[in-house]
Amino acid sequence: KQEVTQIPAALSVPEGENLVLNCSFTDSAIYNLQWFRQDPGKGLTSLLLIQSSQREQTSGRLNASLDKSSGRSTLYIAASQPGDSATYLCAPTNFGNEKLTFGTGTRLTIIP
Amino acid sequence: KAGVTQTPRYLIKTRGQQVTLSCSPISGHRSVSWYQQTPGQGLQFLFEYFSETQRNKGNFPGRFSGRQFSNSRSEMNVSTLELGDSALYLCASSPTGTQNIQYFGAGTRLSVL
Numbered sequence: 001k002q003e004v005t006q007i008p009a010a011l012s013v014p015e016g017e018n019l020v021l022n023c024s025f026t027d028s029a030i031y032n033l034q035w036f037r038q039d040p041g042k043g044l045t046s047l048l049l050i051q052s053s054q055r056e057q058t059s060g061r062l063n064a065s066l067d068k069s070s071g072r073s074t075l076y077i078a079a080s081q082p083g084d085s086a087t088y089l090c091a092p093t094n095f096g097n098e099k100l101t102f103g104t105g106t107r108l109t110i111i112p
Numbered sequence: 113k114a115g116v117t118q119t120p121r122y123l124i125k126t127r128g129q130q131v132t133l134s135c136s137p138i139s140g141h142r143s144v145s146w147y148q149q150t151p152g153q154g155l156q157f158l159f160e161y162f163s164e165t166q167r168n169k170g171n172f173p174g175r176f177s178g179r180q181f182s183n184s185r186s187e188m189n190v191s192t193l194e195l196g197d198s199a200l201y202l203c204a205s206s207p208t209g210t211q212n213i214q215y216f217g218a219g220t221r222l223s224v225l
Contacts, residue, residue, distance in 0.1 A: 100214060104154050
C-alpha cells in the first residue's frame with residue numbers, strides 16, 4: 001500500500017526567498033507523480049506532472065524533481081510571492097492502480 | 113474550454129438522508145475520479161469511472177456509489193448519511209486516466225447534521 005509523507009507540514013518564509021517542499025513515498029513502482037496546490041476551501045490545481053522516466057519538470061518558477069529509487073520528489077519554488085501561499089500536495093500513481101495517493105500536504109505561507 | 117464543474121457547491125443534509133452529487137468533466141475527457149477530503153483523513157480516493165464502467169474503487173462502504181453516463185458526466189450517491197460523511201467531495205477528470213494530468217473541480221462541501 002502506497003504511503004505518502006510531506007515534510008514540513010507547514011512553512012512560513014519571507015517573500016522573495018527560494019524554497020523546497022519535500023514528498024516521500026513508500027512504493028517506488030510509480031507511473032507518475034503530480035504536484036498540486038489547494039487554496040482554502042477550493043479544489044486542486046495541477047502544477048506539474050512528472051512521468052516515472054523523467055527526473056525533472058519545470059513550469060515557470062516551479063521545478064519538480066523525482067528520484068524514484070529513493071522514493072522522493074521535491075518541489076522547488078523560486079522567488080516566492082504572497083500569491084504562492086497555499087497548501088501543496090504531491091500524489092504518485094502506481095502501476096495497475098488508477099488512483100492518486102495524496103500526502104497530507106505542506107501549508108505554505110509567504111510573508112510580504 | 114470549460115473546466116470541471118461540480119454541483120451543487122454546498123449541501124446540508126441530516127443523518128439518514130441520501131445525497132447525489134454531480135460532476136461534469138472537461139469536454140472530451142472520459143475518465144472521472146471522485147475523492148473525499150476531510151481534516152482528519154486528508155484526500156482519499158472513492159472510485160474512478162471510464163467509459164461508463166467503474167474501473168477502480170477505494171476502501172469506502174457500500175453506501176458510497178457512483179455512475180457515469182454516456183456523455184461522461186458522473187454522479188456519486190451516498191445513502192444513509194452519517195455525521196462522518198461531512199467532507200469536501202472533489203471530482204477530477206482526465207482524457208484517459210491517471211496517465212494524464214488530473215483536472216479537479218471546485219468540489220461540493222457536504223455538511224451532515
